Amino acid sequence: MLIAVAQAGFNRPFRIFLAACAVAVTPLPAPVFADSIQADLPPATVESTRGIVNDLMGQLGQKLKAAIVSDGPVAAVSVCKEAAPAIAKSLSVQHGAQVSRVGTRVRNPEMGAPNAWQKEALADFDSRLAKGEKATELEYWKVVNTDNGKQELRYAKAIVTQQLCVTCHGKAEDIPAPLMEKIRAEYPQDQATGYSVGQLRGAVVVTRALKPH
Ligand code: HEC
DSSP: OEEEEEHHHHHSSOOEEEOOOOOOOSSOOOOOOOHHHHSSHHHHHHHHHHHHHHHHHHHHHHHHHHHHHHHHHHHHHHHHEEEEEEHHHHHHHHTTTEEEEESSSSOOTTTTTOOHHHHHHHHHHHHHHHHOOOOOEEEEEOOOOOOOOOOOOOOOOEEEEOOHHHHHHHEEEEEEHHHHHHHHHHHHTOOOOOTTTTSSSEEEEEEEEEOOO
């Protein structure tokens, strides 16, 4: 299968390249060239995908803050457990897309573990961070020709650790004992501690079919 890849940061010109991936069993149609990929990804699609991400982060942030203020962080763990997948699911249905969050290290291995392309996105964020790009501006996308002859957009936006997040994702020894106990009880395989403010925590990931035109 031939995969065409386009990546962009908010403030940078497109970087576009093609990567060939030799997994096809049947002969391939003519390759898709980079400039046709840009045509295949109208600005409106990018904007609406960013909108889905902002919606998810906005709704989740609000729920999380409200729960911490009204009931404290221990109770907020349960809110997070219920609310995060519920919001992601409702946005997925609303937009006919698959929307979720993945982590560089993971608390919920069923919901939050990155798949192959999502790992690629996180690795790309890591290397761009090392080159001095701003964590809050990192985004990545890729258009893939699927086996049924359609095109799929795979989009990731970096999630950066903020002060609020360190409450539950900071160094384990800094997390108050009752909160740490609650996290360990709910997530025995938790890996998602040890983060500091400004660090890459993960990504919001969106997969959606591109309309043929
Ligand atoms: C009250 C504790 C708490 C706070 C505060 C918190 N989280 Fe989490 N976080 C959790 C829990 C619990 C999960 C697992 C949710 C689930 O079961 O899907 C989680 C999961 C995640 C995931 C999905 C990947 C994974 O590890 O499973 C990301 C990404 C994430 N949190 C980022 C953040 C960010 C960014 C902030 C700050 C804006 C934050 N969290 C604040 C408790 C918290």
